[in-house]
Each structure stands twice: as structure tokens, then as C-alpha cells.
Amino acid sequence: DSGVTQTPKHLITATGQRVTLRCSPRSGDLSVYWYQQSLDQGLQFLIHYYNGEERAKGNILERFSAQQFPDLHSELNLSSLELGDSALYFCASSVPGQPQHFGDGTRLSIL
């Protein structure tokens, strides 16, 4: 158990819809990262938050947004969903400079 909790584990929705993925980091970790893993590919970095502030952005679509709340949990919002958004979405947390620890991911399926 990495200590990082992601909900829900599975999400099935339709094109054009909006969903919210939630992540609770390990106790004490101020950094939260979001990654996307499409079929049989490596993880692609989306965004990094540190103590509530956005620190870095990867190739995150404008339809996607995230935030980190005062209790340090984070949410990734995906809107106007397309078939190509079907993927595994992972959240990770860490102390800066230390290895990131990952949750078990949310599997998003767009029908």
C-alpha cells in the first residue's frame, strides 16, 4: 500500500461528459502529480501541484484542469470527453526530491 488513494477505481462515461478524479496523497507529502497512461504506453506527465500551487504542466489538454485543496487532496477535472481520453490516470505524491509514490489509478472508459 503506497498510502496514495485514488477514487473512483473505474469510471465509465460518454463522449462530451465531464468527470472528476480524486487523489489523497500520502501523509506529509505536499507534492501531487498527475499522469496519464494510454494503452500499452508509458506514463505521461500532466501536472504538478505543491502545497496548493501549480508548479509544472506537461502536455495537458485545455479541456483538463486540476487543483490541490488546503487539505492537500487533489482533483483532476476532465471535460468535453473524447474517445481518446480513455486511459489510466495515476496520481503520485512525494516530498520534493524524493521518489514519487503512486496510487492504483482510475481507469476511465469513454463510450
Add this chain to the structure above:
Amino acid sequence: DQQVKQNSPSLSVQEGRISILNCDYTNSMFDYFLWYKKYPAEGPTFLISISSIKDKNEDGRFTVFLNKSAKHLSLHIVPSQPGDSAVYFCAASGTNDYKLSFGAGTTVTVRA
């Protein structure tokens, strides 16, 4: 643009033998490298890391070697055990740039 590459999608090894996984990178700003192990339906689990100031790091059965001039690193698992069957990801990051760039992964199968 794939900055971290794992050119072997799969590796099959007999139990008790050595598993060698390879990883190449192109970004000379990378200075911290990690290996993660992933089982189905689980998130990646941190295995071992190495800083660019070292060329070798060992933790039990796992050793990571770094060749900076060749921009190459490898993970050695000795001896391989059935529980090592998983997907292994190589990842890298730069100084003060904590986002990780991942390779596509190598699926290791340990045969009894």
C-alpha cells in the same frame, strides 16, 4: 518526443538467473533516474533510484547501473524470482524539475 526509451518490450528469464533491463535517455539535463515495478491493476511501485553523481546503486537483489556518457542505465535483478514477473518502467527527472519522464515499460516473465 520520447526522451526515455526502453527498447525491449518483453523479457523472459528462468527463475534463479539474472534479469537485465535496459533504458536509454536523450535529455542531458536528466540527473535522477528511477525504476518502478508495476503489477496489473496496481500503480507503479518504486524499486530503486540513482543520482547522476553515482554509477551504481544496489539494494538487495536489485542493482542499477548508470553510464552517463552513453546516456544509458540498466537494472539487474539477481536472482530472478517468480514474484518479479511484472512490468518495469524506467523514469528520469532533472534538477528541480520533479516531473518524471517514463519509458514505455518492459514486461518481465520469470519462468519456473
